[in-house]
Amino acid sequence: MNTFTDTPGTGAAQRIAPVVEQFLGGPPPVRIRMWDGSETGPEDAPTVHVRSRRALRRLLWQPGELGLAEAYITGDIDIADDLAEGLRAMRRASREQGLDLPRPGIADRLRAAGTALRLGAVGPRPPVPAARAGLSGALHSKARDRAAISHHYDLSNAFYSLLLDETMAYSCGYWTGTGPDYGPADAQRDKLELICRKLGLTPGARLLDIGCGWGSLTLHAAARHGVRVTAVTLAREQAAYVRGQVTERGLEDLVEVHCCDYRDVAGLPDFRGGYDAVSTVEMGEHVGDAEYPAFTALLHSVLRPQGRALVQQMSRGSTAPGGGAFIESYIAPDMHMRPLGETVGLLEGAGLEVRDVESMREHYVRTVEAWHRTLEERWPQFTALVGEETARVWRLYLVGGALAFEERRMGVDQILSVRPDAEGAVGMPPTRHGWYEGLGVAGRGGDAPDEPVVAGPRAGAGR
The missing domain is CATH 3.40.50.150 (Vaccinia Virus protein VP39)
Structure with a gap:
């Protein structure tokens, strides 16, 4: 079975699902479990556990690969199963579904911010993990x-x-x-x-x-x-x-x-x-x-x-x-x-x-x-x-x-x-x-x- 299903109710997962689909250009290739226990996404896919509202705040401040990576580094996001198999399955599902990441416009970003606001995820920029490099000076000096x-x-x-x-x-x-x-x-x-x-x-x-x-x-x-x-x-x-x-x-x-x-x-x-x-x-x-x-x-x-x-x-x-x-x-x-x-x-x-x-x-x-x-x-x-x-x-x-x-x-x-x-x-x-x-x-x-x-x-x- 590989269908897009939602856990009954109006939890955080159901509220965030339309935003995720909008930013991915299609249904998510993973199952998403939110901090309140609500879930959405394919039942037989790897599960991404969004452990706190801070994860959404990180993505609002730093959309894309770096925001996701920092959410994982800090433990705000985790993959319930083996990380390697989870990433491999996500990439495979993305290819099979032909997901083509769109470029969200201003209206899309405002809509996402509104959802985050209703979920209590809006706030100051989370601190950058200490492991991040901070270089200065001319490139390759x-x-x-x-x-x-x-x-x-x-x-x-x-x-x-x-x-x-x-x-x-x-x-x-x-x-x-x-x-x-x-x-x-x-x-x-x-x-x-x-x-x-x-x-x-x-x-x-x-x-x-x-x-x-x-x-x-x-x-x-x-x-x-x-x-x-x-x-x-x-x-x-x-x-x-x-x-x-x-x-x-x-x-x-x-x-x-x-x-x-x-x-x-x-x-x-x-x-x-x-x-x-x-x-x-x-x-x-x-x-x-x-x-x-x-x-x-x-x-x-x-x-x-x-x-x-x-x-x-x-x-x-x-x-x-x-x-x-x-x-x-x-x-x-x-x-x-x-x-x-x-x-x-x-x-x-x-x-x-x-x-x-x-x-x-x-x-x-x-x-x-x-x-x-x-x-x-x-x-x-x-x-x-x-x-x-x-x-x-x-x-x-x-x-x-x-x-x-x-x-x-x-x-x-x-x-x-x-x-x-x-x-x-x-x-x-x-x-x-x-x-x-x-x-x-x-x-x-x-x-x-x-x-x-x-x-x-x-x-x-x-x-």
């Missing part, structure tokens, strides 16, 4: 970029240690196994190893890791391949963590960690140009649209001839939305995604030759779902650490993110490019042979995952 990065990545190392696996990789994994003994950490190690192979890293090679995060690739490349790494991050918490890991693992001769803006890498004490490889794993989304050509020019300039660049980056469809109001307000302020083809064009425009592109969209569904499972399993620990509202921000973020990748509204890709020499030679192998061989077993059943394959002092002897 160094100061504003530092604040944007700090908002997300400096939440605390304790938080990310609780959320992520032992690799501390906060990016899409590469899932080569499906068995019960294959987990998120294995997928991350396979991703890190795949990047090293695509970059052709060998002992003594020089790698610039821009946006190194908590050092998963930096540490993997140094410990397992004897690579000399210059690691760069704008997040102070990340830099402190990576430095600690470098010392703990005895990699001081191989790794330099710098907390600075990517635009300042040319001024680093150990910057000498001529890197054999440069990596940037899910950092390019923070660069900005207008600044991206300069970013790709930087990738070209730091490489020696025949040096390789690996960009792992999220993308959006040509007609699909990017981050959206919620993501940009609470998760990644000033984030910018573009269709994959545009990024490829920008890399080529900088003088790099794109040699390989691999979509990892389905891999991100599994990666984000793994993070979400961890969040739910450790929910009391998360709420004790960051509070209920911030924990709900992350629940909504992870659930919505997995759904965006699942439905192809967002993608993620590894783009391998190379700087040709003066004669046009790139030094690339003729095939991809060897890139994927042995993935899925590396680091399991033998050496410990982070045990050095090439000892630090020997690998750094040629420095």
Whole structure:
């Protein structure tokens, strides 16, 4: 049964139903339960519980995605069933019903305000949740970029240690196994190893890791391949963590960690140009649209001839939305995604030759779902650490993110490019042979995952 039914009576649900239908352009795809217990909507649909009048007040002051998100974050709105299944069912029902959101006019808004007034929901603007970012200054100035990065990545190392696996990789994994003994950490190690192979890293090679995060690739490349790494991050918490890991693992001769803006890498004490490889794993989304050509020019300039660049980056469809109001307000302020083809064009425009592109969209569904499972399993620990509202921000973020990748509204890709020499030679192998061989077993059943394959002092002897 999937019919639009109302609970008998004249409760809040019956009063709000015409307004909901008007703003949605058709019957709601969910069942709505109001604070007084009255209900309206399809009986077999997910139930949205409007717990207080404040939820309506939030939507009056902030209509659309952001108002709904903030009502959920504060607990004014909840989904009675599993949030992921609820959002998926709502989107599916919206597609099946062909709902086309109209643009309410002044008369429509006045009518909605009148209904809210009769329900006692009119009042001053509710306070903005504390987890919302508040940035100022010129877009993508160094100061504003530092604040944007700090908002997300400096939440605390304790938080990310609780959320992520032992690799501390906060990016899409590469899932080569499906068995019960294959987990998120294995997928991350396979991703890190795949990047090293695509970059052709060998002992003594020089790698610039821009946006190194908590050092998963930096540490993997140094410990397992004897690579000399210059690691760069704008997040102070990340830099402190990576430095600690470098010392703990005895990699001081191989790794330099710098907390600075990517635009300042040319001024680093150990910057000498001529890197054999440069990596940037899910950092390019923070660069900005207008600044991206300069970013790709930087990738070209730091490489020696025949040096390789690996960009792992999220993308959006040509007609699909990017981050959206919620993501940009609470998760990644000033984030910018573009269709994959545009990024490829920008890399080529900088003088790099794109040699390989691999979509990892389905891999991100599994990666984000793994993070979400961890969040739910450790929910009391998360709420004790960051509070209920911030924990709900992350629940909504992870659930919505997995759904965006699942439905192809967002993608993620590894783009391998190379700087040709003066004669046009790139030094690339003729095939991809060897890139994927042995993935899925590396680091399991033998050496410990982070045990050095090439000892630090020997690998750094040629420095």
